[in-house]
Amino acid sequence: MHKLELKKVVKRFGEKVMAVNNANFFVDDGEFVSLLGPSGSGKTTTLRLIAGLEKADEGEISINGKIVNALSPSERDIAMVFQSYALYPHMSVYKNMAIPLEIRKVSKAKIKQRVTSIAEMLGIPNLLDRKPRELSGGQRQRVALGRALIREPNLFLLDEPLANLDAILRHRMRGELKSLFHHVHGTTIYVTHDQEEAIAMSDRVIVMNYGLIQQIGAPEEIYKRPINKFVALFVGTPQINIFEAKNAKSMSKVLSSQKLIALEKLLHKGKVEIGIRPENITIEKGPISGKVILTEPMGANILVSVEISLNSERIKIKSLVPNTMRVSEGDDVNLSLKESEMLFFLNEKRVEI
Amino acid sequence: MAMQSVNPKHEKGYLLALIGFVSPIVVFFTIFQIYPLIKNVWFSFTNIHNNFTLNNFYAILTGSSFWQSTWITVKFSLISVSFEMVIGFIFALLLNQEFHGRKAVRTIFLIPWALPTAIMATGWKFMLQHSYGPIPWILYWLHITQSPPYFLSMPKMAFASIIMADIWKTVPFCALLLLAGLQAIPRDLYEAMEVDGAGWFFKLRKLTFPLMLPAITVTLTFRFLQAFGVFDLIWVLTNGGPGNATMALSPFIYQQTFNWLDVRAGAATAVITSIYIIGLVVVIWITRSYVGRRYATQ
Amino acid sequence: MKKFFLYVGVILMIFFCLFPIYFLLLNSFEPTSVSYSSPPILYPVAFTFSNYIGVFKDISLGSYIVNSLIVSLSATAIALLIGSMAAFAIAKIKFKGSSTLLNLLLILGFFPAATMIFPLYEMFAKFHLLNNYLSLILPYTTMSIPLTVWVLSTYFGQIPGELYEAARVDGMSRFQAFYKIILPLGIPAASTVAILDFIACWNEFILALTFMTKENMRTITVGISMISGRFSYQYPWGEIIAGALIVTVPLVVIIFVAQEKIISGLTAGAVKG
Numbered sequence: 001m002h003k004l005e006l007k008k009v010v011k012r013f014g015e016k017v018m019a020v021n022n023a024n025f026f027v028d029d030g031e032f033v034s035l036l037g038p039s040g041s042g043k044t045t046t047l048r049l050i051a052g053l054e055k056a057d058e059g060e061i062s063i064n065g066k067i068v069n070a071l072s073p074s075e076r077d078i079a080m081v082f083q084s085y086a087l088y089p090h091m092s093v094y095k096n097m098a099i100p101l102e103i104r105k106v107s108k109a110k111i112k113q114r115v116t117s118i119a120e121m122l123g124i125p126n127l128l129d130r131k132p133r134e135l136s137g138g139q140r141q142r143v144a145l146g147r148a149l150i151r152e153p154n155l156f157l158l159d160e161p162l163a164n165l166d167a168i169l170r171h172r173m174r175g176e177l178k179s180l181f182h183h184v185h186g187t188t189i190y191v192t193h194d195q196e197e198a199i200a201m202s203d204r205v206i207v208m209n210y211g212l213i214q215q216i217g218a219p220e221e222i223y224k225r226p227i228n229k230f231v232a233l234f235v236g237t238p239q240i241n242i243f244e245a246k247n248a249k250s251m252s253k254v255l256s257s258q259k260l261i262a263l264e265k266l267l268h269k270g271k272v273e274i275g276i277r278p279e280n281i282t283i284e285k286g287p288i289s290g291k292v293i294l295t296e297p298m299g300a301n302i303l304v305s306v307e308i309s310l311n312s313e314r315i316k317i318k319s320l321v322p323n324t325m326r327v328s329e330g331d332d333v334n335l336s337l338k339e340s341e342m343l344f345f346l347n348e349k350r351v352e353i
Numbered sequence: 354m355a356m357q358s359v360n361p362k363h364e365k366g367y368l369l370a371l372i373g374f375v376s377p378i379v380v381f382f383t384i385f386q387i388y389p390l391i392k393n394v395w396f397s398f399t400n401i402h403n404n405f406t407l408n409n410f411y412a413i414l415t416g417s418s419f420w421q422s423t424w425i426t427v428k429f430s431l432i433s434v435s436f437e438m439v440i441g442f443i444f445a446l447l448l449n450q451e452f453h454g455r456k457a458v459r460t461i462f463l464i465p466w467a468l469p470t471a472i473m474a475t476g477w478k479f480m481l482q483h484s485y486g487p488i489p490w491i492l493y494w495l496h497i498t499q500s501p502p503y504f505l506s507m508p509k510m511a512f513a514s515i516i517m518a519d520i521w522k523t524v525p526f527c528a529l530l531l532l533a534g535l536q537a538i539p540r541d542l543y544e545a546m547e548v549d550g551a552g553w554f555f556k557l558r559k560l561t562f563p564l565m566l567p568a569i570t571v572t573l574t575f576r577f578l579q580a581f582g583v584f585d586l587i588w589v590l591t592n593g594g595p596g597n598a599t600m601a602l603s604p605f606i607y608q609q610t611f612n613w614l615d616v617r618a619g620a621a622t623a624v625i626t627s628i629y630i631i632g633l634v635v636v637i638w639i640t641r642s643y644v645g646r647r648y649a650t651q
Numbered sequence: 652m653k654k655f656f657l658y659v660g661v662i663l664m665i666f667f668c669l670f671p672i673y674f675l676l677l678n679s680f681e682p683t684s685v686s687y688s689s690p691p692i693l694y695p696v697a698f699t700f701s702n703y704i705g706v707f708k709d710i711s712l713g714s715y716i717v718n719s720l721i722v723s724l725s726a727t728a729i730a731l732l733i734g735s736m737a738a739f740a741i742a743k744i745k746f747k748g749s750s751t752l753l754n755l756l757l758i759l760g761f762f763p764a765a766t767m768i769f770p771l772y773e774m775f776a777k778f779h780l781l782n783n784y785l786s787l788i789l790p791y792t793t794m795s796i797p798l799t800v801w802v803l804s805t806y807f808g809q810i811p812g813e814l815y816e817a818a819r820v821d822g823m824s825r826f827q828a829f830y831k832i833i834l835p836l837g838i839p840a841a842s843t844v845a846i847l848d849f850i851a852c853w854n855e856f857i858l859a860l861t862f863m864t865k866e867n868m869r870t871i872t873v874g875i876s877m878i879s880g881r882f883s884y885q886y887p888w889g890e891i892i893a894g895a896l897i898v899t900v901p902l903v904v905i906i907f908v909a910q911e912k913i914i915s916g917l918t919a920g921a922v923k924g
Contacts, residue, residue, distance in 0.1 A: 053544050073547040086545035090563045099559070100549040147549070157548075367744075370825040374740035375752070377733035378796050385793040386759050389767030389774075396769070447660045458661060460910045461668050467902040467913075469854035471872040472895045476675050479888050484689040487674050491693075501690070525668060526917070533918030582763025585856040589876045603765035603857075610769045611861065623766040630766075634758055 001065045002026035003187045004050065004155060009059035011045055011211075019045040021211040023059070027155075027189060032181055034190045034198035037208035038234070043191045046208070047157050050189065052076050063154050074103075079148035080157040083164065085140050087132040087147075093119075094128040097146045104151070118146045121180075138169050145177075149184060156181060156188040162197065174200055195235045199223060207231050229348040232275050238303050241317050242275040242345070243310075250311035253287045254337055262353035266346055275343040278303060278320035283327065286336025290317070292329050299323070306333060390627060396620035409621040419622060421597060422605040423629075429512070429601055430580040433519045437576060438569070440520065441527030446561075448528060449535045459532075462525035470522065474589035477518040481505055481590075508598030511591045515599055518586060527572055534568025535561070574637045581633065602626045679703070679893040686889050702889035703897070709887070712894055714867050715874035719898075722784055722859075722870065723852035726791035727845055733792075734799030735841060739829050741800070742807035743815045753801065760797035764790075764857045772861055786862040787870070791855060795848040802847075802916060806840035807833055843916035846909050850902065871898045 004027040011020040020042045027033045035043040048054040050061060052073035060067050068076050079100070087096050094115055101111045119125040122142045132140055141161060148156055161177070162170045178201045181188045192198050198205045199219040207214040207222060207230075215227040226232035232240050245251050248264045254274070255263060266272050283292075283304060290308035293316070297303075304319045304327055319335065321327065344353050400406045413419040448459065465473070480486045481504040489501035504510045538561065546556050584603035587593060593600035593608065600608070602622065610619030674693075678686040682699045685692060706712050741749040775786040810833060818828040834841075859870040869877070875894045878887065906913065 051544075051548055053547070073544070074550040074552065076548075077550075078548060080545065080548040082541045082545055084539070084541050086539070086541040088542060088545075088560065099546070099551075103550045103555060147545075366825070371740060371744060371746055373826070374736045374744065374829075375746075378737045378756075378800065381733065381789070381793045381796060382756070382759065385771065385790050386762075386767065389770035390762065392770035392773075393767060443660075444664055447657065447664060450657050452654075452657055452661055454661075456910075458665060459914065460906060461665060463906040463910060463913060464672065464903060465668055466917075467850055467854075467906055468899055469856070469872045469902075471854075471856040471876045472898060473671070475876050475891060475895055476671055479678070479886075479892060480671060480674055485687050485691050487691045487693055490690045521667070521671065529914055530918055533914070578761045582761075582765065584763065584765055585872075588856070588860075603763050606765040607768070607857070616769055619769060623769075627762060627766050630762055631758075634761065 002062075003029045003031070003064065004189070005060075005062045005065075006046075006050070007060040007062075009046075009049060009061060010057050011042075011049055011054060012057050018211045020049065020056075023213055025206055025213065025216055027187060029187055030185050032178065032188045032190065032201060032203045034192055034202040034205045035208060036192060036195055036198040036205050036234075037214075038193055040210075041193075041208040042211035043193075043208050044159055045211075047080075047159055047189060047191045050155070051078055051080055051157050076155075077153050078155045078157055079151065079153040081144045081148050081159065081161045083160040085132075085144035085161075085164075087140055087143055089132055091131075092128065093124070093130050093132070093135070093143050093146075096132070096143055097150050100147060100151050114150055115146075118149050121149070122146050137165055138173075141165060141173070145180070149180070149186075152184070152186075154187070156186045158188060158190045160191055160193070162192070162194075170197075177201065196237065199235065207234065209234075225350070226343065227350055229273065229275070229345045229350075232343060232345075232350070236277060238278050238298075238318060238320060240275045240277050240343075241281070242273050243315050243317070245272045245274050246313075247311075250313065253310065255342075256339060259339065259353060263344075266344070266351065266353065270347040273345040273348075275345060276337050276341060278318045280338040280341040281317065281319035282336045282338075283319050283321060283325075283333040284336075286334045288335040288337070290333055290335055292327055292331040292333055295327060295329060297323065302327065304333075306335060308335060393620045393623045393627075396617055397624045400617065409617045410625075413618055413621050413625075418597065418600070418605065419625075422600050422602050422622075425512075425599065426581060426583070426601040429515065429519075429583060429599075430577055433516045433523070434573065434576045434580055436516070436520050437523050437527045438573060440524045441531055441572070442565075442569075444524065444528035445531035445535055448532050459529070462529055465522050465524075466526045466529075468522070470585040471589050473522055474518060474586050477514070477521075478505070478590050481514055505591060506595050508595055511595055511599050515583075515586055515590055518590060519580070519583070522586075523576065527576060530572045530575075531565065531568055534565050534572075537568070538564045570637075570641050574641070577637075578630065578633060581630065602629075675892050675896060678889060679896055681889065683887075683889050702893035705887070706890040706894040706897065709890060710874065710878055710894065711867060712871070712874065712897065715869055715871040716898065718784070718863070718868060719853055719870040719872075722787040722791060723849050725784070725788045726795055726852045727848040729788070729792045730795035730799050730848055731841055731845055734796050734844075735803050735834060735837065736829070737796075738800045738803035738807055739833055741804040742810075743812070743829075743833065744825065753804065756797040756800055760794070764794075768857060768861055771858070775862055781862055782865045782868045787855075787859060790858055791852045794855070795851060798847060798851075799844050802844050803837060803840055806837055810836050839912075842909075843912040846905060846913055847916045850905065853902070 006023045006025055009020055009023040010018070013019050023046055035046055037043045045054060049056050052068065052071060056069055061069055063076060088099070091099070097115045097118060098111045101114060106114075115128070116125065119128055122145060124139060124142050124146065127135065127139060127143070132143065135143065141164070144161065162173055165173065174197055190198070190201065199222070202219060204216060204218055205222050206216045209230055215222060215231050222231060222235055226235060229242065233242065245263060245267070247267065248260050251260060251263060251274075263272065283306065288308050288310075290306040292304055293307050294305040295302055300323055301320050302323050302325065304321055306317050306319060307314055308317055309315075317335065327333070344351050397409050398405055398407070400408065448455065480488045483489055483501060483503045483506070489504060492498045493501040502510055504514045542560055543556060546560055551559070582603050583601050584607065587599050587601055587604050588607070591599040593604045603626075606619045606622045606626065609615050609622060677693075677695060679702050680695070680698050680700075682697055682701065685697050740746065741753065771790060772781075775781050780786045814832055814836070815828055818832045819825070823831065854872060855870075856872045856876075859873045863869050863873065875891060875898065878891050878894065
């Protein structure tokens with residue numbers, strides 16, 4: 001039995017907009033699963049469907065094997081952290097965290113003990129008397145987490161909880177969040193538009209776009225074997241290089257003869273594109289000559305944009321090289337593309353060749 | 354050389370500009386609002402020979418009419434405003450739900466508010482007529498009363514009449530003000546509480562009501578001060594009668610001044626009424642700053 | 652089930668707001684014989700326009716409406732003009748005591764008209780302004796100022812300060828910056844205030860009752876509520892009601908055209924607290 005399962009779930013807004021289109025997935029006990037996608041992809045709607053804040057138009061949502069479509073949010077026994085944190089502005093931090101227990105008529109002494117221990121865990125025991133308006137963004141976020149962690153719900157639903165934090169804090173909280181939810185052995189569904197976050201934190205990632213689930217898989221799988229061009233482009237920074245293979249001849253410098261034959265066959269079926277991540281391209285020696293047009297230092301690495309010509313067509317390709325390399329704009333370089341890491345897309349879908 | 358100040362107050366023409374922009378309203382207020390208030394104080398402390406006297410105050414404070422008027426005003430304000438706040442709050446909660454034609458209902462709510470009080474009082478006077486007015490008869494037909502009641506000729510019923518008409522006119526206004534307060538509460542707070550397992554009553558008690566307190570105090574303030582000065586409604590609907598059963602302070606001042614031509618008694622009543630208003634403003638001010646401190650959200 | 656109770660509630664609310672309007676409409680179209688029947692008949696049985704024709708023939712309703720329009724429009728216009736200037740000074744020039752001024756305006760606005768009516772009466776009598784439009788235009792303007800200044804100063808305050816500063820840096824005088832930059836941007840708020848001011852003036856009663864003693868100078872609120880006095884034998888209820896409904900029509904039209912503006916103006920203060 002899965003902790004959470006969605007079967008053919010559909011949510012429409014109005015007549016035309018398919019916010020969630022035929023969502024099928026499950027989450028197992030103790031898993032940390034991300035819903036990843038650009039804004040408008042339906043990830044937040046999916047989360048709200050699970051919470052019961054939206055009603056599904058079709059399909060089944062079950063928690064612990066029990067269909068919950070007809071249950072209100074309060075009957076589903078879930079905890080949720082909102083993007084805005086949704087802290088009650090008129091209540092102290094203590095009160096904010098105590099509310100879920102107060103609703104369940106837990107005794108005062110128990111509440112006190114629980115709030116204190118959670119506050120301890122989150123490192124905010126000194127803030128309990130403050131009002132939300134007196135807290136910084138990071139502190140508010142901890143209170144929102146505390147309110148979710150205060151009880152042991154079926155599911156933790158997190159809606160972009162890091163989106164409103166500044167960059168440094170966001171990076172630090174990633175690791176903290178992951179170990180926190182691991183520590184309480186909570187089943188967690190995490191909505192984010194930040195692919196780095198999803199890759200870094202999750203056991204599995206569900207990539208969505210236009211209301212459709214694109215791919216479900218472990219982070220490495222999503223990164224290394226994206227199911228289509230959208231996932232390939234969406235996941236990974238710096239972004240993957242993708243260029244069209246118009247004919248086999250133009251690719252003769254790029255591909256081995258074996259692959260060229262396979263490409264020839266593919267070209268009959270439709271539009272073929274080749275993708276390769278910048279870290280799989282070296283610029284020291286190789287069969288393809290080009291000119292450096294831009295260098296972007298990125299700390300340990302340098303992102304080098306090189307203009308090459310394949311047949312008669314000029315294309316721009318990016319390579320990630322260690323910062324020990326000396327390269328500057330205007331240099332003539334020779335590229336080598338690691339063939340084993342190349343991805344082939346036929347009509348935007350990835351194919352093995 | 355001395356540093357040039359950047360304070361705009363030292364900028365050329367600052368004072369002149371300020372006077373130019375603000376003086377028109379100050380002039381209007383001085384002549385048509387502050388002067389009359391001060392002139393009334395003068396009237397109230399003098400006799401017809403312009404000599405200082407406390408007799409005007411002595412006369413009204415020892416008579417019963419003034420105290421009766423005060424009591425009627427207080428009673429009217431308290432009762433009508435309480436009803437209006439409670440009904441207005443319920444209406445606001447209903448209007449805050451989603452239903453077909455919500456916008457149309459909001460528009461309908463503006464009708465009682467926009468109607469001139471004197472005109473709507475005229476309408477109510479017709480509806481409350483004993484022999485042919487619909488309201489007494491509906492009450493009778495519904496077996497709420499044993500016979501069609503005489504609304505405007507019995508003291509208690511006349512008082513009930515002005516309360517009823519005032520409720521009709523002002524409930525929609527209160528509801529719209531409170532609705533604005535309700536809509537200012539972020540939706541995700543409700544969602545957070547629902548997810549945490551709260552039922553509707555818990556949400557009302559722990560979320561809606563405390564977060565509405567600022568809007569409630571504002572509405573209450575406006576309504577109470579407005580009700581305290583009630584004139585049009587009473588003058589048209591009951592003319593203060595029967596007897597003096599509905600003679601609130603404003604109509605009482607008017608009656609003294611223009612019907613009995615006792616300008617100085619009217620002035621003394623007006624001065625004490627003004628003191629009441631100032632007292633109310635002070636009380637409200639203190640309450641609001643307390644509420645503001647306790648329940649401020651931002 | 653929840654929906655059911657909601658719609659019952661909604662119907663009750665609509666009934667609450669409209670039942671008096673129904674009775675009035677009903678009786679305005681009934682001949683006197685029907686509206687005077689006892690017990691009353693609560694549904695239409697006859698239909699006549701005679702009340703509506705009568706109210707223009709027997710009573711000078713036309714001149715009441717003209718009087719009301721003149722005083723209300725003039726007062727609204729003056730209040731907007733001088734109120735927007737003061738609001739601009741409060742929002743953008745900034746001076747010591749501006750918040751005191753705002754609060755003072757608000758508190759003075761709470762004093763019932765009855766507490767200052769006689770000194771005004773005496774003043775207008777002295778300057779021979781009774782039964783003159785000015786005797787209403789001037790106090791109505793004063794009465795409209797607090798709301799005007801409050802709403803407009805809040806609105807002007809929300810216009811980015813950089814706009815005003817840029818205008819000054821570009822070489823405009825304060826007055827030019829006001830009427831070329833800030834005022835055009837304030838038109839939405841100004842129209843809201845204008846509607847609210849107009850309705851308040853149109854509905855005013857006690858001052859109009861006192862300062863306009865000649866029958867042909869009355870405004871509509873006084874005119875309609877005083878009709879009763881002219882017929883000692885019997886109240887001409889049908890005509891009174893018809894008159895009441897006629898003067899309600901422009902207000903209802905304003906409501907339907909500008910309901911969003913009215914609600915936003917009414918509630919401007921309530922949310923901020």
